[in-house]
Amino acid sequence: MTAEETTAHGASLSIRRAGKTFPGGVVALAPTDLDLPAGEILVLLGPSGCGKTTLLRLVAGLGAPDPGGAVLFDGVDVTTVPIERRRVGMVFQSYALFPNMTVAENVGYGLKVRGEPKSSRDAEVGRLLDMVGLAELSDRPVDRISGGQRQRVALARAIAIRPKILLLDEPLSALDAALREKLRIELARLLRRFAITAIHVTHDQAEAMAIGDRIAVMNQGRIVQLGTPEDVYVRPADRFVAGFVGVMNRLPGRLLPGCGVAEAFFRPEAVAVGPPEAGSVVAMVTAATFFGAYRRLTLDVAGHAVEAEVPAERPVRPGDAVSLAVDPARLHVFPT
Ligand SMILES: Nc1ncnc2c1ncn2[C@@H]1O[C@H](COP(=O)(O)OP(=O)(O)OP(=O)(O)O)[C@@H](O)[C@H]1O
Ligand SMILES: [Mg+2]
Incomplete structure (x- = not known):
């Protein structure tokens, strides 16, 4: 055999x-x-x-x-x-x-x-x-x-x-x-x-x-x-x-203009982080961890923590102000 x-x-x-x-x-x-x-x-x-x-x-x-x-x-x-x-x-x-x-x-x-x-x-x-x-x-x-x-x-x-x-x-x-x-x-x-x-x-x-x-x-x-x-x-x-499965952010919908839901759920990879601009959602970087392929950020958005990812070569540091946008196609909506 x-x-x-x-x-x-x-x-x-x-x-x-x-x-x-x-x-x-x-x-x-x-x-x-x-x-x-x-x-x-x-x-x-x-x-x-x-x-x-x-x-x-x-x-x-x-x-x-x-x-x-x-x-x-x-x-x-x-x-x-x-x-x-x-x-x-x-x-x-x-x-x-x-x-x-x-x-x-x-x-x-x-x-x-x-x-x-x-x-x-x-x-x-x-x-x-x-x-x-x-x-x-x-x-x-x-x-x-x-x-x-x-x-x-x-x-x-x-x-x-x-x-x-x-x-x-x-x-x-x-x-x-x-x-x-x-x-x-x-x-x-x-x-x-x-x-x-x-x-x-x-x-x-x-x-x-x-x-x-x-x-x-x-x-x-x-x-x-x-x-x-x-x-x-x-x-x-x-x-x-x-x-329970993976990292999931949740924010009150009112903090994401135009998203139209009471509570927004989204993954770190759905977040785009850019330079702070008038009219955008502004966040403060509270932690930035280098993971080789990417940098994991923790952002403070009006007192709510949000996890995001940026390319590793972006020199984002704790204390930086950034703007944040969430890909609407990757928002999860659940009935309350
Ligand atoms: N012999 C038993 N008599 C009474 N209640 C029990 C008994 N065995 C399990 N339970 C209860 O049934 C529920 C499910 O238990 P179970 O052991 O299946 O959980 P589990 O998902 O395997 O948890 P864990 O990850 O801690 O192992 C629990 O509330 C537990 O307290
Ligand atoms: Mg068990």
């Missing part, structure tokens, strides 16, 4: 009116519909407590949906199928590796439990370790490898059982910022290489953008927008998404 043949393709997933109410009446998840084609990577993005883990647990079979809800893998209703028979792979924040086992033993654990003979198990573990770049560490105990390496062991272990669906619950959140940024790119590449149906949970919008084919933005137990990273950034469905 070649490395290519180890790629699991996974099942399609459908969730039908699945909600979750905890004792005491806490609605962790409102009745939710969701469809993932086989091989898609969906990111659940939202603030703490919005229901991300609850949704993941319903898919895994770690909890039953409220009556009337259903979970289907490849069109087959698995709502009453217990977790051990659903063939889901899971990677958690803590990774939950077996500390007294080597890298290879961890990855092969699920296959051993399933009774696979040692020879085929070893071959499969070897292939997976090659794919995640850990072949040299195969005999190392997992308590003597780095955080990033542990994350790859956890991923290989979850993939080894050839899951129908892979579920990842904030698998990068225990790592420091620099490593997290590096690993999010690596994780996205590996998931695509495994071509597996996956749901990845995060509250980090940059991670969501890097990993998801689509992003489901959640708030207070509901999916409030489902779309590609570009959809969610360029056409946020409501104020919540606008404020």
Whole structure:
């Protein structure tokens, strides 16, 4: 068997009116519909407590949906199928590796439990370790490898059982910022290489953008927008998404003559900054940060902070007075 043949393709997933109410009446998840084609990577993005883990647990079979809800893998209703028979792979924040086992033993654990003979198990573990770049560490105990390496062991272990669906619950959140940024790119590449149906949970919008084919933005137990990273950034469905994904400015409309809305939402890249002129909106530069390709400015507009970007070679400094104009085509308007 070649490395290519180890790629699991996974099942399609459908969730039908699945909600979750905890004792005491806490609605962790409102009745939710969701469809993932086989091989898609969906990111659940939202603030703490919005229901991300609850949704993941319903898919895994770690909890039953409220009556009337259903979970289907490849069109087959698995709502009453217990977790051990659903063939889901899971990677958690803590990774939950077996500390007294080597890298290879961890990855092969699920296959051993399933009774696979040692020879085929070893071959499969070897292939997976090659794919995640850990072949040299195969005999190392997992308590003597780095955080990033542990994350790859956890991923290989979850993939080894050839899951129908892979579920990842904030698998990068225990790592420091620099490593997290590096690993999010690596994780996205590996998931695509495994071509597996996956749901990845995060509250980090940059991670969501890097990993998801689509992003489901959640708030207070509901999916409030489902779309590609570009959809969610360029056409946020409501104020919540606008404020949660990427940097979004908001100004009272009266401060932008002619814009005709009560409250204007716009991205930094929609702002044009020029020399102060009579009749224009005047702002004061309060901060200017050089980012190599551009300079990020914080402007004070009548007491409101606005983020803007100018070409890096423009010598704008804190204390400068500038004029500000917003591209009307890139104004977002939301009903109040
Ligand atoms: N076993 C439980 N009993 C009662 N309420 C619960 C239980 N589990 C979760 N909740 C509540 O349901 C809501 C959603 O929780 P959930 O764990 O799904 O959030 P989350 O989006 O994963 O948050 P985080 O980003 O902090 O992990 C929260 O208000 C939480 O307090
Ligand atoms: Mg959670």
